[in-house]
Amino acid sequence: xxxxxxxxxxxxxxxxxxxxxxxxxxxxxxxxxxxxxxxxxxxxxxxxxxxxxxxxxxxxxxxxxxxxxxxxxxxxxxxxxxxxxxxxxxxxxxxxxxxxxxxxxxxxxxxxxxxxxxxxxxxxxxxxxxxxxxxxxxxxxxxxxxxxxxxxxxxxxxxxxxxxxxxxxxxxxxxxxxxxxxxxxxxxxxxxxxxxxxxxxxxxxxxxxxxxxxxxxxxxxxxxxxxxxxxxxxxxxxxxxxxxxxxxxxxxxxxxxxxxxxxxxxxxxxxxxxxxxxxxxxxxxxxxxxxxxxxxxxxxxxxxxxxxxxxxxxxxxxxxxxxxxxxxxxxxxxxxxxxxxxxxxxxxxxxxxxxxxxxxxxxxxxxxxxx
Amino acid sequence: xxxxxxxxxxxxxxxxxxxxxxxxxxxxxxxxxxxxxxxxxxxxxxxxxxxxxxxxxxxxxxxxxxxxxxxxxxxxxxxxxxxxxxxxxxxxxxxxxxxxxxxxxxxxxxxxxxxxxxxxxxxxxxxxxxxxxxxxxxxxxxxxxxxxxxxxxxxxxxxxxxxxxxxxxxxxxxxxxxxxxxxxxxxxxxxxxxxxxxxxxxxxxxxxxxxxxxxxxxxxxxxxxxxxxxxxxxxxxxxxxxxxxxxxxxxxxxxxxxxxxxxxxxxxxxxxxxxxxxxxxxxxxxxxx
Numbered sequence: 001x002x003x004x005x006x007x008x009x010x011x012x013x014x015x016x017x018x019x020x021x022x023x024x025x026x027x028x029x030x031x032x033x034x035x036x037x038x039x040x041x042x043x044x045x046x047x048x049x050x051x052x053x054x055x056x057x058x059x060x061x062x063x064x065x066x067x068x069x070x071x072x073x074x075x076x077x078x079x080x081x082x083x084x085x086x087x088x089x090x091x092x093x094x095x096x097x098x099x100x101x102x103x104x105x106x107x108x109x110x111x112x113x114x115x116x117x118x119x120x121x122x123x124x125x126x127x128x129x130x131x132x133x134x135x136x137x138x139x140x141x142x143x144x145x146x147x148x149x150x151x152x153x154x155x156x157x158x159x160x161x162x163x164x165x166x167x168x169x170x171x172x173x174x175x176x177x178x179x180x181x182x183x184x185x186x187x188x189x190x191x192x193x194x195x196x197x198x199x200x201x202x203x204x205x206x207x208x209x210x211x212x213x214x215x216x217x218x219x220x221x222x223x224x225x226x227x228x229x230x231x232x233x234x235x236x237x238x239x240x241x242x243x244x245x246x247x248x249x250x251x252x253x254x255x256x257x258x259x260x261x262x263x264x265x266x267x268x269x270x271x272x273x274x275x276x277x278x279x280x281x282x283x284x285x286x287x288x289x290x291x292x293x294x295x296x297x298x299x300x301x302x303x304x305x306x307x308x309x310x311x312x313x314x315x316x317x318x319x320x321x322x323x324x325x326x327x328x329x330x331x332x333x334x335x336x337x338x339x340x341x342x343x344x345x346x347x348x349x350x351x352x353x354x355x356x357x358x359x360x361x362x363x364x365x366x367x368x369x370x371x
Numbered sequence: 372x373x374x375x376x377x378x379x380x381x382x383x384x385x386x387x388x389x390x391x392x393x394x395x396x397x398x399x400x401x402x403x404x405x406x407x408x409x410x411x412x413x414x415x416x417x418x419x420x421x422x423x424x425x426x427x428x429x430x431x432x433x434x435x436x437x438x439x440x441x442x443x444x445x446x447x448x449x450x451x452x453x454x455x456x457x458x459x460x461x462x463x464x465x466x467x468x469x470x471x472x473x474x475x476x477x478x479x480x481x482x483x484x485x486x487x488x489x490x491x492x493x494x495x496x497x498x499x500x501x502x503x504x505x506x507x508x509x510x511x512x513x514x515x516x517x518x519x520x521x522x523x524x525x526x527x528x529x530x531x532x533x534x535x536x537x538x539x540x541x542x543x544x545x546x547x548x549x550x551x552x553x554x555x556x557x558x559x560x561x562x563x564x565x566x567x568x569x570x571x572x573x574x575x576x577x578x579x580x581x582x583x584x585x586x587x588x589x590x591x592x593x594x595x596x597x598x599x600x601x602x603x604x605x606x607x608x609x610x611x612x613x614x615x616x617x618x619x620x621x622x623x624x625x626x627x628x629x630x631x632x633x634x635x636x637x638x639x640x641x642x643x644x645x646x647x648x649x650x651x652x653x654x655x656x657x658x659x660x
Contacts, residue, residue: 059517059518061519061520064518084565089482091472091473092473092482094469095473095496096473099533102529102530103507106511109510109513109514110507110509113509170381175382175385183647184392185392186647187392187640191594192614192635192639193594194596195399195611197615199395199396199398202628203398203399204395204398209411211398243395251654252654300500307597325503328505329505329601332508333509333512338509338513345503345506345509348503348505349502349506352503
């Protein structure tokens with residue numbers, strides 16, 4: 001991943017004169033007023049929610065509107081008090097504010113929910129139960145089956161990588177119709193997992209009427225059922241997932257191959273290296289950084305796998321194709337058991353962050369050693 | 372290996388994979404014109420093996436003879452399609468605008484927020500990709516209930532905007548970094564403000580990046596299923612929901628499902644065919660230098 005090159009626009013820090021002094025004061029005043037107003041909205045609604053007072057709004061929407069208003073005032077105030085530095089900050093602020101509102105709040109709130117025994121449809125409401133949810137999680141066999149499946153799915157990314165690498169090398173050859181093949185190979189990426197679930201999972205791989213069945217029967221297989229055997233079901237999910245995921249890796253790897261300078265390959269040819277030797281000792285090492293980027297990005301997306309599994313197998317047979325996301329979805333959304341589901345998702349997030357950090361660290365070390 | 376043999380192997384492999392990519396699409400599109408018998412017989416080639424008919428499209432009210440009559444199935448389909456178009460266009464626009472502003476800032480100015488510098492902020496945005504949707508779906512569900520945003524298009528637009536922001540920032544930062552800074556410096560010397568320099572000089576040059584970021588955001592929002600199923604119901608359903616909903620109600624009416632799937636994927640296939648360059652450009656942004 002590229003670092004930011006040190007290009008910068010020269011911004012003269014204009015000394016603030018008398019004429020700008022009042023703008024600074026207006027800016028400061030605006031921010032104070034806006035913050036007080038937002039705090040007031042928040043306080044009123046909080047007090048109402050916790051039953052201290054009965055005055056307040058029907059829902060939290062006015063508070064959200066107040067937050068938007070506060071954000072606008074913040075931007076204006078920064079421009080007025082900081083001049084050009086402020087104008088620069090306004091480029092970044094909307095993205096930061098909207099991300100903060102949607103990521104920080106949910107993460108903190110999920111953490112809060114994770115320590116409650118809370119089912120939305122239960123009459124008892126929520127009780128603080130400390131670490132109970134996490135204890136339950138460690139004893140929950142079905143959850144660990146889903147975790148184990150994630151390991152299989154992540155391992156399947158390596159197979160996707162090998163196929164994508166092969167396709168990228170093919171597309172990098174001097175062949176007729178390269179443009180045609182490139183467009184066609186990208187098409188699966190455009191389709192939604194839901195559509196793929198129907199196109200492949202439900203009809204092509206239909207155990208009774210799918211067109212794959214006669215082909216398999218001709219090969220001598222009998223009693224074909226695609227989703228009853230755990231491994232076969234898992235394999236089919238992996239195939240569908242690979243079908244629309246391979247183009248992404250292929251495109252990245254192809255860009256990497258095209259970035260290799262021609263002289264490198266020329267010199268290898270002159271030295272009498274075979275294609276395999278050229279690949280093993282020149283291309284593969286040169287491609288390592290982009291290979292790792294492709295694999296890590298794909299693994300990150302793979303860890304979110306849910307759509308195909310939910311539609312095609314629903315996690316069956318017997319949890320063989322279940323994913324952690326689907327498991328949490330069933331627990332939290334369908335059974336409305338939000339406390340336990342939040343505990344699981346926080347735990348899962350923690351596992352992902354820790355493992356990705358370790359993998360990134362190891363990968364960096366390895367790349368530095370090899371190249 | 373001789374040259375000729377090598378060529379043959381390469382073309383055979385390319386054609387084989389082209390078949391793998393195209394057959395499911397062909398199968399779906401052709402099934403939309405079959406009836407029960409053709410499906411059960413496993414017929415593949417129209418006119419030779421089966422006589423194409425409009426049955427699947429009829430049940431959606433989209434066949435030639437039903438298109439003029441009123442049809443509740445068609446209305447249902449059009450409602451989902453309209454929602455999908457509105458939501459994904461809005462989300463892609465919002466994400467592209469907000470994301471590219473941030474990307475420009477990160478590419479050109481130096482920010483300092485406590486110990487955080489530009490690269491830390493960029494990494495922070497990018498790291499949002501790690502969050503699995505389920506991890507924020509529950510709190511967002513509770514939040515939306517409180518905000519009265521459940522089952523609204525606005526609600527989905529907001530979520531999709533957030534979802535696409537990291538990708539847009541990633542693509543656009545790469546794009547802005549590739550534009551020589553001298554152009555803006557000249558404009559600033561001539562007395563333009565930062566915003567004028569950005570809007571008049573940078574934005575036109577960065578157009579390819581904008582197209583790539585917009586198209587990718589559009590595709591991701593168009594295909595999104597998880598948040599749609601959690602956050603929307605009768606009022607703001609999208610096409611993936613309509614498609615996914617077919618499982619229980621009409622399990623064996625393949626032609627209807629196939630017609631629906633064909634209708635839902637056609638716009639994306641068209642975008643893919645026309646915009647291939649931009650999509651590839653977006654996907655590889657920042658990956659190779």
